[in-house]
Amino acid sequence: MRVVIEGVSKRYRGRRGEVEALRSVSFETRDGEFVAILGPSGCGKSTLLSIVAGLVKPDEGRVRFLQAAGGPPPANGRPLTAVVFQEFALFPWRTVRQNIAFGPEVRGLPRDQVAARVERYLEMVGLTPFADKYPKELSGGMKQRVGIARALANDPEVLLMDEPLSALDAQTRSLMQLDLLRLWEESQKTVLYVTHNLQEAAFLADRILLLSRRPGRVRAVVEVPFPRPRTEALQASPAFAAFCQELWELLRDEARAAMEAGEDG
Amino acid sequence: MNLPVGQAGETGRNGTPAANRPFRLESTARAAAHEAGLGAGPARRGEAAGPLPREVEVLPEPLPALDEPGPGYGWLGAVVIVGLLAFWELVARLGWVAPLYLPAPTAIAQELVRMAASGTLGASLTASLSRILWGLLLGAAAGLAVGMAVGLSRVAEGALDPLISLLYPIPKIAVLPLFVLWLGIGEASKVAIIATGVFFPVAINTIAGVRQTSPLLIRAALSLGANRRQVVTKVVLPSALPVIFSGLRLGTGMALLLVVSAEMVAATTGLGFLILNAGDLMLTTRLMAGIVVLSALGILSTWLLRQLERWLLPWHEP
Ligand SMILES: Nc1ncnc2c1ncn2[C@@H]1O[C@H](COP(=O)(O)OP(=O)(O)O)[C@@H](O)[C@H]1O
Ligand SMILES: [Mg+2]
Numbered sequence: 403m404r405v406v407i408e409g410v411s412k413r414y415r416g417r418r419g420e421v422e423a424l425r426s427v428s429f430e431t432r433d434g435e436f437v438a439i440l441g442p443s444g445c446g447k448s449t450l451l452s453i454v455a456g457l458v459k460p461d462e463g464r465v466r467f468l469q470a471a472g473g474p475p476p477a478n479g480r481p482l483t484a485v486v487f488q489e490f491a492l493f494p495w496r497t498v499r500q501n502i503a504f505g506p507e508v509r510g511l512p513r514d515q516v517a518a519r520v521e522r523y524l525e526m527v528g529l530t531p532f533a534d535k536y537p538k539e540l541s542g543g544m545k546q547r548v549g550i551a552r553a554l555a556n557d558p559e560v561l562l563m564d565e566p567l568s569a570l571d572a573q574t575r576s577l578m579q580l581d582l583l584r585l586w587e588e589s590q591k592t593v594l595y596v597t598h599n600l601q602e603a604a605f606l607a608d609r610i611l612l613l614s615r616r617p618g619r620v621r622a623v624v625e626v627p628f629p630r631p632r633t634e635a636l637q638a639s640p641a642f643a644a645f646c647q648e649l650w651e652l653l654r655d656e657a658r659a660a661m662e663a664g665e666d667g
Numbered sequence: 668m669n670l671p672v673g674q675a676g677e678t679g680r681n682g683t684p685a686a687n688r689p690f691r692l693e694s695t696a697r698a699a700a701h702e703a704g705l706g707a708g709p710a711r712r713g714e715a716a717g718p719l720p721r722e723v724e725v726l727p728e729p730l731p732a733l734d735e736p737g738p739g740y741g742w743l744g745a746v747v748i749v750g751l752l753a754f755w756e757l758v759a760r761l762g763w764v765a766p767l768y769l770p771a772p773t774a775i776a777q778e779l780v781r782m783a784a785s786g787t788l789g790a791s792l793t794a795s796l797s798r799i800l801w802g803l804l805l806g807a808a809a810g811l812a813v814g815m816a817v818g819l820s821r822v823a824e825g826a827l828d829p830l831i832s833l834l835y836p837i838p839k840i841a842v843l844p845l846f847v848l849w850l851g852i853g854e855a856s857k858v859a860i861i862a863t864g865v866f867f868p869v870a871i872n873t874i875a876g877v878r879q880t881s882p883l884l885i886r887a888a889l890s891l892g893a894n895r896r897q898v899v900t901k902v903v904l905p906s907a908l909p910v911i912f913s914g915l916r917l918g919t920g921m922a923l924l925l926v927v928s929a930e931m932v933a934a935t936t937g938l939g940f941l942i943l944n945a946g947d948l949m950l951t952t953r954l955m956a957g958i959v960v961l962s963a964l965g966i967l968s969t970w971l972l973r974q975l976e977r978w979l980l981p982w983h984e985p
Pocket of ligand 2: 447448449564
């Protein structure tokens with residue numbers, strides 16, 4: 403499945419005037435590609451992701467999903483997208499198992515199928531022993547693994563992740579990056595991954611969509627040259643450091659300007 | 668306290684004296700203090716390296732320790748209650764106060780047993796309980812329905828929010844005579860006044876609970892494919908439940924208050940009637956027995972609600 407973003411613009415009208423979040427953003431993913439969306443905070447990354455998810459309507463432009471001709475037609479009622487949120491957004495009144503079951507449940511899958519799917523994704527993210535715990539009993543890393551399993555249990559064509567690891571401590575984050583890579587390599591889904599961490603973008607993505615400061619425009623699209631499967635060793639390599647430095651040079655001026663304009667948040 | 672410093676153990680790996688480093692590990696400081704206390708005097712080793720700044724231990728100002736649990740004094744409460752009962756019993760037994768004004772606790776207990784045996788207690792309890800239960804059921808159902816509507820729909824909010832704010836502060840007991848006038852002296856007026864008393868806290872808390880639903884969780888549900896109805900039943904309602912529950916708790920207190928009031932104004936059955944009637948007949952022991960039953964009812968309802976909450980909202984902190 404390819405995601406095609408065509409000339410998307412978005413303004414928020416609030417009590418204190420208008421905020422132009424995105425201006426004519428166009429971008430096409432490839433099939434099964436991992437794309438990182440990188441940009442200074444407040445530049446409209448979350449907005450772009452929400453638009454792709456259908457949670458926010460763009461003022462101009464549209465988002466299209468293109469399926470390779472001849473491939474299996476998407477099953478009826480099967481969702482195109484699922485979102486993983488920075489704040490986890492787990493339902494506190496549902497156990498881990500029930501959280502993961504939410505998508506299949508509201509989509510009306512038969513009970514036994516829901517259960518089978520839940521067990522599969524519990525296993526995949528290694529949370530089977532915690533299946534009957536409530537979110538408040540879990541650590542941040544485990545919460546986000548529930549968030550990821552919950553999104554995957556919907557079997558979406560496109561996985562949308564909005565800074566999924568930003569709320570985690572550095573060690574948990576590094577481990578989760580590896581887990582994410584493994585999960586993605588297994589599933590081969592198209593991923594849009596918002597982050598403001600350029601090492602993370604460089605480590606995970608096939609391509610990086612660099613957005614300018616607000617209003618978010620496409621600043622650059624950078625191909626990540628590292629082969630897969632990627633391991634931790636890559637992060638320690640000089641080539642990786644050099645690549646990150648290049649990225650930083652592209653991003654620096656935007657980030658500084660955004661910071662000085664007080665646009666973070 | 669002056670410590671000789673600059674011993675081998677106090678010198679950093681790179682040769683800089685520990686005192687010059689911004690942070691010192693506590694264990695190092697302790698070791699130094701320990702050595703000094705033992706009077707082992709290897710200070711000369713440090714002195715050999717040249718003159719070193721002398722150190723003074725700076726103690727942090729003691730802060731009140733809030734996390735120290737300290738001994739519990741819960742048992743004191745029991746002592747006070749038992750002591751008071753014993754004193755009361757003594758006062759009554761010795762005839763310091765006439766039994767008409769203050770019957771002995773044991774006399775009240777005997778009266779309770781007598782009332783239970785004769786069926787008076789059962790009849791009064793059944794009458795009051797059925798009024799409370801019907802009032803609670805109707806009031807809570809209406810409060811929940813109206814609260815959900817106002818919380819979810821702009822139209823209902825515009826139409827009903829001002830009305831609720833207007834009617835809420837009216838003391839319900841004051842309206843009782845009006846209800847009797849409208850609905851007669853039978854069960855309907857009593858159930859209605861209780862239902863009204865339960866309605867407002869449940870409705871108001873439901874509105875508040877619905878309004879505080881996290882938009883993030885709604886977005887999460889929508890992105891997972893929930894429709895509008897599912898967002899309400901699977902997100903808004905469970906998220907509001909703890910708040911709705913505290914409304915129900917307030918409402919239950921209100922129901923107890925109102926059932927007694929209503930039965931005192933116009934009834935021939937129930938605990939309120941029993942108490943008022945006993946008062947009229949100067950049967951103080953029976954009057955007090957009625958009060959004991961009422962407070963037991965209060966305690967029991969609180970306990971039951973807590974159990975219900977634990978069962979319904981296992982994820983919620985008590
Ligand atoms: N619902 C909203 N209403 C008004 N303004 C919003 C809303 N959501 C985001 N914004 C504003 O739009 C801009 C972009 O926000 P966002 O997409 O969250 O950026 P990012 O995720 O890159 O930090 C910010 O200035 C933010 O304040
Ligand atoms: Mg964001």
